[in-house]
Amino acid sequence: VIPGWFSEISPMWPGEAHSLKVEKILFQGKSDYQNVMVFQSSTYGKVLVLDGVIQLTERDECAYQEMITHLPLCSIPNPKKVLVIGGGDGGVLREVARHSSVEKIDICEIDKMVIDVSKQFFPDIAVGYEDKRVTLHVGDGVAFLKAVPEGTYDAVIVDSSDPIGPAQELFEKPFFESIARALRPGGVVCTQAESIWLHMHIIEDIVANCRQIFKGSVNYAWTTVPTYPSGMIGFMVCSTEGPAVDFKHPINPIDENDTQHSARPLKFYNSELHTAAFCLPSFAKKAIGSK
Numbered sequence: 001v002i003p004g005w006f007s008e009i010s011p012m013w014p015g016e017a018h019s020l021k022v023e024k025i026l027f028q029g030k031s032d033y034q035n036v037m038v039f040q041s042s043t044y045g046k047v048l049v050l051d052g053v054i055q056l057t058e059r060d061e062c063a064y065q066e067m068i069t070h071l072p073l074c075s076i077p078n079p080k081k082v083l084v085i086g087g088g089d090g091g092v093l094r095e096v097a098r099h100s101s102v103e104k105i106d107i108c109e110i111d112k113m114v115i116d117v118s119k120q121f122f123p124d125i126a127v128g129y130e131d132k133r134v135t136l137h138v139g140d141g142v143a144f145l146k147a148v149p150e151g152t153y154d155a156v157i158v159d160s161s162d163p164i165g166p167a168q169e170l171f172e173k174p175f176f177e178s179i180a181r182a183l184r185p186g187g188v189v190c191t192q193a194e195s196i197w198l199h200m201h202i203i204e205d206i207v208a209n210c211r212q213i214f215k216g217s218v219n220y221a222w223t224t225v226p227t228y229p230s231g232m233i234g235f236m237v238c239s240t241e242g243p244a245v246d247f248k249h250p251i252n253p254i255d256e257n258d259t260q261h262s263a264r265p266l267k268f269y270n271s272e273l274h275t276a277a278f279c280l281p282s283f284a285k286k287a288i289g290s291k
C-alpha cells in the first residue's frame, strides 16, 4: 500500500488496481452488509467505497447515473411509475426526477448507512431523495419485488454493486423473473452489468437469462467511467413482450438543458450518445450477439 493512495484491489479484476490519491479519509464504518468508506481524493472529488470497491466519485458519477437512467426512460413514450433497486446514493433518483411524465418513484435500498453517508457527504447526489414523487423502502430488493403486483412499473432500474457481496442475488435468474413480472407489457429494465473487458463470461450468462425472460428486446449498452476498472461499465437494457421498444433511437429525448426538474443540466447523456452506447466492439458483439 502506497501511503496517501487508495488502490482498488479486488478478486473481480485480478492483477490490476485503479488508484486514486487520497487527501483525507472522511468516513469509515461497517454496516450490517458491508464496509463503507468516503475519502476526499486529490483529483476526483469525494469518493464512495463499499467493501474496497469504488461505487462513485463526484467527478465522473454523472456518466453512470445519467446513462443507467436515461437509456431506459428515454426509450419509452411516457414513463409514469419507476422502481429503483439499490442506488442508495440517490443519483439515479436525481436523474429519474428530470422526467416530468414520471408520477411515482419507488426506491428499495438494503443498506441505510449508504443512504445516510450519501446525504451527509454527497448532497448534490442525494438531492434525488428530496423529490416529492420518491418513496424510500429500506430493505432487500429481492423481497420487495416478490410483493409487487404484476405489471406495476413502466421501468425498473437496478443500480447494484457487484455479484460479490450483498448484491449477489440481483444477478441471478429468479430476480430477473421477478422484474419481468413487475413490469407492464413493453416495460423496460436497465441493470448494472459489469465490464466486457473483465467479465465477459458473467455477461454471457446474464444475457442468456435475459433472452429467456424478456421477450421484447435484450440489449447490452456501455459507457465510459474513468474510475471504474477497465474504464467502463455496461448495462443490460431489456423490454418485456408488448409494445415494441427500439432502445437505439430515443423516442422520448431529454433536452440536455432540461432543468424543469433539476437545477443542474445534464453533464454527460445526450441522444447521440444514447444511440452510440449500444454499439459494441466486435469481440463483445460475437459473445453477446444482438437480436
Ligand SMILES: NCCCCCc1nc2ccccc2[nH]1
Pocket: 053, 054, 055, 056, 087, 159, 160, 161, 162, 192, 194, 195, 198, 228, 229, 230, 232, 233
Ligand atoms: N452502483 C455502482 C455500480 C458500480 C459498482 C462498482 C463496479 N465498478 C466496476 C467496474 C467494472 C466492472 C464492474 C464494476 N462494478
